[in-house]
Amino acid sequence: MLIRTLAHLSDLHLDLSRESDATASALVETLLAERVDHVVVTGDLTHQGSRSEYRRFRELFAPLLDAGRLSFIPGNHDRTGEDAGGQWMNGQKVRVEQHEGLFLVCVDSTGPHNRNYFACHGELTRAVLDEVDAALSAAPTGALTAVLLHHHVLPLPEESLPERFATRMGWPHASELALGAELVRRVQGRCDLILHGHRHVPREFDLGPTRGRGLRIYNSGSSIELGRFRLFQHAAGRLVGEPVWQGTALPPVRKRSAPNVMPALQYLASQLTVSLL
Numbered sequence: 001m002l003i004r005t006l007a008h009l010s011d012l013h014l015d016l017s018r019e020s021d022a023t024a025s026a027l028v029e030t031l032l033a034e035r036v037d038h039v040v041v042t043g044d045l046t047h048q049g050s051r052s053e054y055r056r057f058r059e060l061f062a063p064l065l066d067a068g069r070l071s072f073i074p075g076n077h078d079r080t081g082e083d084a085g086g087q088w089m090n091g092q093k094v095r096v097e098q099h100e101g102l103f104l105v106c107v108d109s110t111g112p113h114n115r116n117y118f119a120c121h122g123e124l125t126r127a128v129l130d131e132v133d134a135a136l137s138a139a140p141t142g143a144l145t146a147v148l149l150h151h152h153v154l155p156l157p158e159e160s161l162p163e164r165f166a167t168r169m170g171w172p173h174a175s176e177l178a179l180g181a182e183l184v185r186r187v188q189g190r191c192d193l194i195l196h197g198h199r200h201v202p203r204e205f206d207l208g209p210t211r212g213r214g215l216r217i218y219n220s221g222s223s224i225e226l227g228r229f230r231l232f233q234h235a236a237g238r239l240v241g242e243p244v245w246q247g248t249a250l251p252p253v254r255k256r257s258a259p260n261v262m263p264a265l266q267y268l269a270s271q272l273t274v275s276l277l
């Protein structure tokens with residue numbers, strides 16, 4: 001039985017800092033040393049959505065990119081600044097990729113509001129869910145089938161003071177995708193994995209089998225902050241064993257360059273104005 005490997009990374013937030021570059025470079029070295037068959041990166045590749053950060057991503061991941069062993073989708077940070085991530089899906093919200101033993105349904109969960117740094121929550125529409133349905137209907141038997149998107153589909157604990165503040169204010173910023181649970185219901189029994197990022201602390205859900213097929217949901221967490229990624233094994237369209245963590249010997253990146261706070265302040269001002277009117 002031929003066993004293949006799939007690595008899941010996310011939230012690299014490449015901001016050209018020495019630490020994030022070094023960790024990303026070391027992660028790529030680990031991926032190559034492990035001879036990982038395919039790699040997915042589920043958004044927030046860049047920190048401020050700049051073309052230079054995206055160029056840096058392509059430079060660092062070139063060995064995988066050039067070999068057709070890399071898939072990636074945009075996250076909310078990729079839509080800020082110069083909107084580098086706005087072009088990655090070629091205008092599509094759902095795109096299918098097929099690789100050796102893999103059927104990947106790539107979903108763009110970002111929305112126009114993500115142009116604002118502070119409005120970080122995702123967006124799914126019923127039309128997008130219908131597209132995912134149609135894509136899964138064409139999935140071949142014998143391929144591990146995964147839905148990739150950036151934002152979380154089920155509720156997760158808040159991880160920071162701003163997230164708690166936003167939730168207390170009744171804003172959607174820290175919430176799961178409004179149609180996330182519906183997406184999960186619609187794909188159960190039809191795919192094996194939902195892989196996402198956005199939240200920087202890794203999580204996982206095992207939803208058990210539906211019509212004989214199990215569904216697992218994995219949040220990668222920030223691969224840069226963790227200095228590691230999950231590695232799945234699969235064969236004949238099914239997972240083999242449990243995923244394992246692989247990492248670098250470098251210390252995790254803890255500090256980021258300061259974000260541009262002006263959009264956040266503008267957003268706060270607009271929300272307060274709305275509240276006062």
Ligand SMILES: [Fe+2]
Nearest residue numbers: 011044198199
């Ligand atoms: Fe992120």
Ligand SMILES: [Fe+2]
Nearest residue numbers: 044075076198
């Ligand atoms: Fe994000």
